[in-house]
Every structure is written in structure tokens, then in C-alpha cells.
Amino acid sequence: MNLNPLLQALDLQEDAARALADDLRTQIDTLQTQLREAELHLEHLAITRTTITGLADRIPAQSADPSASLELPEHPDYPRILAVFIDTTGPLKARDICQALDFELLPKHVERTRAKMKRLVTLGILTETEPGTFSKKQ
Numbered sequence: 267m268n269l270n271p272l273l274q275a276l277d278l279q280e281d282a283a284r285a286l287a288d289d290l291r292t293q294i295d296t297l298q299t300q301l302r303e304a305e306l307h308l309e310h311l312a313i314t315r316t317t318i319t320g321l322a323d324r325i326p327a328q329s330a331d332p333s334a335s336l337e338l339p340e341h342p343d344y345p346r347i348l349a350v351f352i353d354t355t356g357p358l359k360a361r362d363i364c365q366a367l368d369f370e371l372l373p374k375h376v377e378r379t380r381a382k383m384k385r386l387v388t389l390g391i392l393t394e395t396e397p398g399t400f401s402k403k404q
């Protein structure tokens with residue numbers, strides 16, 4: 267009986283098993299590195315949470331005025347539009363705002379003003395009580 271083919275087959279299986287074991291060890295090393303990084307990240311997040319919680323009493327309370335807590339868009343008309351609402355008690359239309367700001371009552375000015383007022387609605391500063399009619403948010 268010739269054992270050489272059997273021993274060669276056994277050698278091939280040992281080589282394959284050794285290669286698999288080496289590959290698994292490499293994967294384990296990679297996973298251990300990733301685990302250490304994830305645990306470090308969790309530790310940093312816990313420290314950040316502790317720091318923020320410790321500083322929470324130093325953060326000033328938010329203002330009751332919603333327009334004070336939100337940043338207005340860059341355009342200079344936004345504060346002017348809000349000033350008109352501060353001086354008024356009832357709802358206003360874009361045409362009313364244009365008159366108060368001394369804009370010509372051209373359709374392009376009215377439409378631009380209406381778009382700005384809709385933007386203020388989106389920001390939560392104004393409300394649109396009826397289509398085209400706006401008022402201060404309560």
C-alpha cells in the first residue's frame with residue numbers, strides 16, 4: 267500500500283487549515299483594534315456628556331421671544347419687517363408691509379415682501395393666519 271497520496275492530501279488539508287487559522291488571527295487582530303477604537307470613542311463621548319451636564323447650569327436660559335433665539339436671514343429687510351409687526355397689533359398683508367416700509371406698491375416689491383414673510387413663517391417667527399395674511403407668532 268502506497269501512503270504518499272494520502273500524506274500529500276493530508277499536507278494540503280493542513281496547509282489550508284493553517285492558512286484559515288492565520289486569516290482568522292488577522293481578522294481577530296483587526297476586530298480587536300476596531301473594538302479598542304470604539305471603546306475609546308465611547309469613553310470620549312461619556313466625558314463630553316459629563317462636561318456638558320456639568321456646564322448646563324452656566325448656559326443662559328432661552329429668551330421667551332422666538333425672534334431673539336432665531337437668526338434672521340442676512341437681508342436688511344427682515345428686521346424692518348419685524349419692526350412693523352412690533353408696532354402693529356393685527357395681521358398684515360405684504361402690501362401693508364410695503365406701505366409701512368415706503369416701498370413702491372409694484373407687484374415685484376409686494377411679491378418679494380410676501381416671500382420674505384413666508385420665510386419668517388418657516389423660521390417660526392410669524393404665522394400665516396389666512397393665505398396672504400401674516401401676524402406675530404404668539
